[in-house]
Amino acid sequence: MSSIEIRDPKIDAKKIVEQIRAKVRQKRQAELENLLERRFDPPLPVSEDELEVKRSLTEANREWDVQVGKQILSNRPIIGGLLRRIRRLLQTEIRWTLDPILERQIAFNVHAVQVLNGLAAAKNEIRSSLADLHTSASIIAAAHLDLGDRQEEMDSEAKDKLAKVNSTLSETDLALSEVKGRLDKHDFANLKFDYPKFQEEYRGSREEIVRRQAAYIDYFKGCKNVLDFGCGRGEFLELLKQNGIGSYGIETDERMVELCKSRGLDARRGDVLSHLQSLPDETLDGVFSAQVVEHMLPADLLEIIALSYRKLMPGGFFVAETVNPSSLYTFSHAFYVDLTHVKPIHPQALLFLLRMNGFRDVAAEFSSLPPPEERLQSVPVDNKAGSLEGLNENLRKLNDAIWGPQDYAAIGKK
């Protein structure tokens, strides 16, 4: 914002501001020069009285010696010689009595004149110091004035800036609350969505899931402390328990946690990231999750994998089952059925992440082929129609592409 506003199209306000600023600069320069000049001003003017005193001092310096050294002369004829003789006699006689007094007077005069000379010198010194002080005082006064002005300027500038900061802050607050509002919408925990019921209907029955997940038990045989993050209804926890494997689940949905608890399973409500962070290193002997990572933002997933590696004891397995996007079938039948899915995670991406974080023996295990009747059927082959084999081969590829396995699990060992 310009410092001065004149809202008149006929007046060039910008030019006037420039003109004013130039004048301010000019004035500052002139004042500075003036101050510098004043330093070399002649000392304070000398008054008439002072000149008189000066003259008296000069006199005093000349007249301090009151010795009577006058030569006795007389030019009168005849009696001149007699007079001279009488006067010399008198002079000699008077000297006898006066000289001691005069000597003391001279001694006094000498001291007095010296004192006066000293005082006069001191006075001159004081005078020139005073002149210096005057100069300094005027410099200080000008500087003080300047400082006062600057202070006011800075005060008002600071105030302006503070107001700007405040308004930016309130704008930021506003933006923040908007962002928070939007984020809240992305947080599925805030959705008024009955996820347990949805799972019941679309994920498959509990028994079906238990049956599917039984294949993963081998990775955790003999373990004592397996973490199932996003344990949901607790199917895998139950499997682990049945196999005598020590385990617990972490789940954000309170209803799921309650469901698990009612089945006597150790499920705790919480966020897996902060839970993993809170654990001492190398305390888990297995990490499992089924159909969870596709609900996560990539940044969270990266961190969870890194943390899992740190928290796993050497030899422990990390198993994460998710929807397999390399089967096109999953897009029409699985992935987009669930509103809370963030993005599908390609097996190559997940395997890469595991390897990158130090897991070894990294592999993908595919499961849940679509029902065979939904896949293309091969055409019977006779001897003549060798080309039919190629057709079948194509059909097989087509099947893989469209009706490939629906899920995969990424597995790694520390």
Added chain:
Amino acid sequence: MIRVDQILPTLAYGDAIGNEALHMQRIIQSWGYESSIYTINSDPRLTNHVRPYSEYRRDSTAEDLLIFHYAIGSEVTEYVRRLPNRMLLIYHNITPHEYFEGISDEAAALTKQGRDELLMLRDRATLAVGDSEYSRQELVELGFSNTGVLPLILDFSRYQTEPNPEVLEKFHDEAVNIISVGRFAPNKRLDQLIRLFAHYKRRKQPNARLFLVGSFVDFQRFYAYLVWLAQILAVDDIYFVARSDGRSVPTPDLIAYYKLGSVYVSMSEHEGFCVPLVESMVFGLPIMAYNSSAVPFTLGDSGILFNSKNYEELSETIDLLQTDHTLRRRIIDRQRQRLPAFDILRLEPLFRACVEQVIASEPPHVYW
């Protein structure tokens, strides 16, 4: 025929709001309505014009229309809130109470109360108008739904008064006279104006005077501070033009100072309307004003606004207005072109439209 009355806590002689109420009364009566002014207290010279506010309910019927001039907290607000009448609220704005803290506890309390009580009228006013766009925006922020702007109605005939010749005579010379008019209230930042003047006089133009025309009764402590400030800055030729009995400066004197003025300077940080700006336009006095609150709305596109209080630049600007005659003439012309916005010929129909809009509205639901 219904009545159209006005109510306000205090009717002070020479006060802008009091003047407006008296002027409005004459206008309303010229439309053929009966109209009185109700107050808690009023200037003894005006007692014939007003009635005690507690009589209003007895004097009126629920059909009558009430105009409430709102500028400060008082017992009137609660009284008015419970009335069954349709109401035109005229909001004259309220100085933020922080300005009065440590200077006048009473003013601080009344202004704070004023802002708090204003909210009580939010659902009560049929139409709420601000005396400037700035005040209207504040009403909208407070949640008033039906709002408008009705600029302060000024009695321009007052400015036809002859200036006091003694004052003109006394200061008739070549000096640059900086003028500021208004109560010596802290929000007007006369302290900064004194500092600016000290700067200008010492560093730019020794032949300069500062006339602070107003009244100090409500803010003795601030006035004492201003006098002290002038002393320690060792700057002469600052004139505090105010009467110790608290009455406003007589009109012929006021006009004489406007006529003597070389420039009008406002450092004020809060103005609800700022009458002296319009008065400066009338008397052809170029205006330099700090850009705050209602000031830019009252100036329209005229005068010189400044956004930072840089004394060096402001001193040069004052100087420029004295030396660049073309610029000075152009600023004064532009200010004069702004005047019709406050002309009664324009404001009376606006005022009438407000009153008629309220008359045409449904009576309010009043909850006791």
